[in-house]
Amino acid sequence: MNTPAPPAGRAPRQHPFWQLVLARVREFYREPEAIFWVYGFPILMVVTLGTAFREKPAAAIAVAVEAGPGASRVVAGLEAARRSFNVAVAGAAECRARLRAGQCDLVVAAGADAPPQYEYVFDPNRPESRLARNAVDDVLQRAAGRIDPAVVADREFTEPGGRYIDFLVPGLLGMSLMGGGLWGVGFATVDMRIRKLLKRFLATPMKKPHFLLAVIFSRLLFMVPEMLVLLLFARVAFGVQVYGNPVVLLMLILLGAETFAGIGLLVASRAATLETVSGLLNLVMLPMWVLSGVFFSSDRFPAAMQPVIKLLPLTLLIDALRSVMQDGASLWDVGWQVSMLAVWCGVTFALAVRWFRWT
Amino acid sequence: MSAAVCCSNLVKRYDGRPPVEAVRGLDLSVERGECFGLLGPNGAGKTTTIEILEGLLPATSGEVEILGRRWGREDDAIRQRIGISLQETRLSEKLSVLETLTLFRSFYHCGIAPEEALRRLGLEEKARAWVGKLSGGQKQRLAVAAALVGDPELLFLDEPTTGLDPQSRRQLWEIIADFRRQGRTVLITTHYMEEAQRLCDRVAIVDQGRVIAHGAPRELIASLGGEHVLEFTLEIPTADGRPAADALLSLPAVSDVRIDDGHFALSVTEPHVALPALLDHLKRSGHELTSLTTRHASLDDVFVKLAGRRLDAEAAA
Numbered sequence: 001m002n003t004p005a006p007p008a009g010r011a012p013r014q015h016p017f018w019q020l021v022l023a024r025v026r027e028f029y030r031e032p033e034a035i036f037w038v039y040g041f042p043i044l045m046v047v048t049l050g051t052a053f054r055e056k057p058a059a060a061i062a063v064a065v066e067a068g069p070g071a072s073r074v075v076a077g078l079e080a081a082r083r084s085f086n087v088a089v090a091g092a093a094e095c096r097a098r099l100r101a102g103q104c105d106l107v108v109a110a111g112a113d114a115p116p117q118y119e120y121v122f123d124p125n126r127p128e129s130r131l132a133r134n135a136v137d138d139v140l141q142r143a144a145g146r147i148d149p150a151v152v153a154d155r156e157f158t159e160p161g162g163r164y165i166d167f168l169v170p171g172l173l174g175m176s177l178m179g180g181g182l183w184g185v186g187f188a189t190v191d192m193r194i195r196k197l198l199k200r201f202l203a204t205p206m207k208k209p210h211f212l213l214a215v216i217f218s219r220l221l222f223m224v225p226e227m228l229v230l231l232l233f234a235r236v237a238f239g240v241q242v243y244g245n246p247v248v249l250l251m252l253i254l255l256g257a258e259t260f261a262g263i264g265l266l267v268a269s270r271a272a273t274l275e276t277v278s279g280l281l282n283l284v285m286l287p288m289w290v291l292s293g294v295f296f297s298s299d300r301f302p303a304a305m306q307p308v309i310k311l312l313p314l315t316l317l318i319d320a321l322r323s324v325m326q327d328g329a330s331l332w333d334v335g336w337q338v339s340m341l342a343v344w345c346g347v348t349f350a351l352a353v354r355w356f357r358w359t
Numbered sequence: 360m361s362a363a364v365c366c367s368n369l370v371k372r373y374d375g376r377p378p379v380e381a382v383r384g385l386d387l388s389v390e391r392g393e394c395f396g397l398l399g400p401n402g403a404g405k406t407t408t409i410e411i412l413e414g415l416l417p418a419t420s421g422e423v424e425i426l427g428r429r430w431g432r433e434d435d436a437i438r439q440r441i442g443i444s445l446q447e448t449r450l451s452e453k454l455s456v457l458e459t460l461t462l463f464r465s466f467y468h469c470g471i472a473p474e475e476a477l478r479r480l481g482l483e484e485k486a487r488a489w490v491g492k493l494s495g496g497q498k499q500r501l502a503v504a505a506a507l508v509g510d511p512e513l514l515f516l517d518e519p520t521t522g523l524d525p526q527s528r529r530q531l532w533e534i535i536a537d538f539r540r541q542g543r544t545v546l547i548t549t550h551y552m553e554e555a556q557r558l559c560d561r562v563a564i565v566d567q568g569r570v571i572a573h574g575a576p577r578e579l580i581a582s583l584g585g586e587h588v589l590e591f592t593l594e595i596p597t598a599d600g601r602p603a604a605d606a607l608l609s610l611p612a613v614s615d616v617r618i619d620d621g622h623f624a625l626s627v628t629e630p631h632v633a634l635p636a637l638l639d640h641l642k643r644s645g646h647e648l649t650s651l652t653t654r655h656a657s658l659d660d661v662f663v664k665l666a667g668r669r670l671d672a673e674a675a676a
Contacts, residue, residue: 019465023454030453030489195449203413203445204466204509205438359415 016206020214024188025221042176042230049172049295050165050238060086061132062104064095070110074118077143083135099123105132108140116144162326166241169234170321171294173227174256178288178314180223181260182267182281185215189268190277193357202358212353216261223257224250244324248331252324255341256317262348263313269355288314313344361427363513363544364389364412369421371407371568381407383568385421389561391512394535394545396555398658399565405548406446408565409517412546413443426513439468442511444502446518452491456482456501459490460508467509476504480534496527503534514538516547520554532558552658564662571665579661584614585626588656589633592622594647606644610636617663626656 028034063085065074071089078085090098095107099121105128111117118140123129142148192198201211234240242249267284271277291305292298292314301309309315320337323329331338364387371382382404389395397405410416412423414430414437423430425437450459460473477483480500485493493501499519506514516535520528535558539545549555555562556576563573572579580586604616607625612633615626627633630653641648 014461014465016465019462023451023458023462026458027451027453196445196447197450199415200443200445200448200450200505201466203415203438203443204463205435205468206466 017210017214020206020211021218021221024214024218027188028218028222039226039229042172042226043233046169046172046230046234047237049168050234060084061106061128061135062086063088063132063136064098064104064107065089066092066095066107066109068110070113070116070118073113073116074108074110074140077140078136080143081139083139085136085139096121102126105129106136108136116140165234165238166326167297167322168295169230169238169240170325171318173230173253173321174292174314174318175289175294176226176230177223177253177256177317178260178285180226181219181257181262182264182285184219184222185261185264186268186271186277186281187274189215189265190271190274193268193272193359194274196359198358208356208358209353212265212349212356215265216258216349219261220254220257224253227253240325242325243328245328245330248329248334249321249324251331252317252320252334252338255338255345256313256321259313259317259341259345259348262345262352265352266348266355269352270357272357288312291315293318311340313341316340316344361424362388363391363393363426364395364546365422365424366408366412367422369408369411369423370419371404371411371416372419381568382411382418385565385568385570387412387563387570387573389544389546391544392539392542393560394539394547394558396559396562397546397548397565398550398552398555398562398662399548400550400662403565404568405550405565406517407568409515409546409548413441413515414438439509440511441513441515442506442509443515444506444517444519446521448502450490450498450501450505453489455487455489456493457486459501460504463505464508470509471507473508476508479507479537480504481530494527496523496530499523499527499531500534503531507538511543513544513546516545518548518550520549520551528554552662555658562658564658564665566662566666572661576658579658580656583626583656583660583664585612585628586656587627587630587653588660589613589625589627589630589637589651589653590623591637591651592649593641594649606640607637610640612636615664624660626660627653 061083063078065071065087067089075087075089078087086104088098088104092109095104098104099107105122105126107121109119109121111119118137120133120137122133189198202208231240231242263284264281267280268277271280291301291309292312294314298309298315299306310319316337320329320334320341323334323337366388367386369382369385369387370380373379373381385404385408387395387397387408397408399405407416411418412425414425414434426440428437430437454462456477457473460476464470464473464476474483474486477486480503482497482500482504485497490498490501503516503519506516514535519535520531523531532554535545535547539558545558547554547558559576561573561575562579563570564579565571572582574582604618607613607616607623610625610633612627612629613625614628617624625633625637634653
């Protein structure tokens with residue numbers, strides 16, 4: 001504590017740009033709520049949507065067989081089948097109770113022996129119940145000697161990169177980049193304006209571009225880890241793979257983060273209250289949420305709208321992300337999207353710098 | 360050598376319906392090495408004036424020169440040599456005191472070490488504390504520390520002690536006086552006359568966008584014609600009515616009389632002469648005192664004389 005202070009004028013000086021970036025990063029990571037919204041929320045989204053749209057492995061069909069003389073014949077028939085059945089034998093009342101509770105999909109009651117007679121009890125409103133009825137009927141008919149006249153071969157379609165989750169994850173990456181960039185930059189900037197911190201900075205010899213670039217650059221430091229966490233999670237939980245070059249993917253993430261940070265800065269360049277900026281941010285984000293193909297392909301919108309939709313920054317970003325992640329596209333293949341995003345990024349930043357209000 | 364701050368015929372008009380003229384032809388000259396106070400009630404145009412001088416607001420018209428330079432041409436050169444504390448800034452709550460000062464230090468080519476600024480402001484123990492955890496007085500000292508890290512020649516302080524407790528206020532006065540003793544210049548706005556009297560070599564009293572008086576506090580007070588003030592109130596006056604102002608003015612050593620809603624204030628050169636004469640006068644005319652005080656005249660009295668109302672009237676309301 002008692003070390004003599006360096007004389008005035010020769011104190012070590014840090015570079016203002018890095019100091020401004022450091023300040024943003026510190027403020028961000030010292031705000032626990034922000035950490036949740038940035039890292040927790042997108043993962044929660046992937047978990048929810050991924051689970052909802054995940055294709056389930058063919059689950060065992062639960063069948064309850066009413067106890068009786070023919071029960072053992074049914075059980076033997078189902079156990080010999082290629083498909084797996086989960087068979088339980090119980091009294092008639094118990095079987096119905098299980099069906100009602102959803103613990104089984106179908107109840108089978110065996111009747112006379114020659115020819116074999118069966119009664120199926122099922123709920124026609126439950127798809128798995130109808131499926132169980134048909135599958136069990138198939139097995140029992142064959143066991144009773146039915147010969148199928150046509151020869152069929154089953155091939156399962158499990159092409160990697162072609163599942164809905166593979167389509168969804170790049171969309172969610174794009175959406176998170178948009179949300180993080182716009183909200184993060186827009187809100188933080190207006191907050192600093194309200195606190196008169198911008199005015200205080202203006203009162204120093206700070207170079208204005210240093211500050212604006214630091215705001216945008218610090219966004220990268222938050223977004224890149226967020227995207228990596230999301231990608232890693234999608235891979236571990238749902239086996240979502242990146243077929244393209246990871247370096248190109250990283251480039252797209254950086255470009256996307258910068259573009260939306262630039263748009264966020266532009267939206268916040270004159271807003272004086274948090275209400276104004278939230279309204280403006282929603283106005284900017286809503287069309288892209290709807291049109292840019294986060295959850296379903298934007299090709300479904302009418303052809304007349306396509307030229308506009310294709311130029312929205314989120315569409316450009318998601319299209320490029322999907323091409324690289326799902327189809328293994330090269331940087332050259334997504335050159336159009338990359339250059340248009342760069343234009344968005346450059347133009348919005350330039351306008352933001354021009355219009356930015358410090359007081 | 361040029362004056363530290365010089366402005367002439369400064370006008371600031373805010374467009375609107377009706378347009379508001381916050382500053383209406385204001386002249387100021389602050390010499391190097393002095394502590395200069397802009398004193399006036401809230402809404403007098405002090406903050407508008409100081410922000411124009413700081414280069415944060417454009418003037419509608421008028422000339423401004425800071426350390427011999429002009430805004431719009433040599434902004435960076437001026438900014439490198441001035442330090443500013445705004446009336447209200449909420450610094451980032453999640454940064455530590457030292458981190459905040461290191462950030463501000465990075466904007467200046469030359470300056471003092473952040474640790475040195477902390478030492479001067481008595482904030483060493485709070486170096487690692489988050490700004491959000493500081494008391495009001497500590498926050499205000501940090502704001503001044505942020506104005507000092509660039510080792511400025513000229514310090515602008517806009518109402519630096521508003522809302523502080525007396526102890527924090529005195530601490531800050533000490534710091535400002537220290538800075539001034541190093542031969543640096545301070546321009547401070549305040550609506551506390553005690554602050555102006557204690558700190559400032561010269562003050563300009565501002566009202567409704569104009570300077571209505573300027574000079575050393577002592578001279579301004581002397582211009583009242585008496586350095587003491589005798590204040591009194593009376594029982595409900597008897598049949599012959601209130602004492603007339605003329606009668607009071609004719610008492611020995613009384614140089615001025617103000618009557619405001621039953622409240623009497625006499626400017627007095629020698630209280631030991633005036634007081635017996637006053638008591639005698641009241642006794643003879645049959646008035647009874649309900650209160651009587653004597654005190655030194657203050658800048659508030661100067662303001663009241665010039666503007667016809669009390670300086671802190673708005674502040675108290």
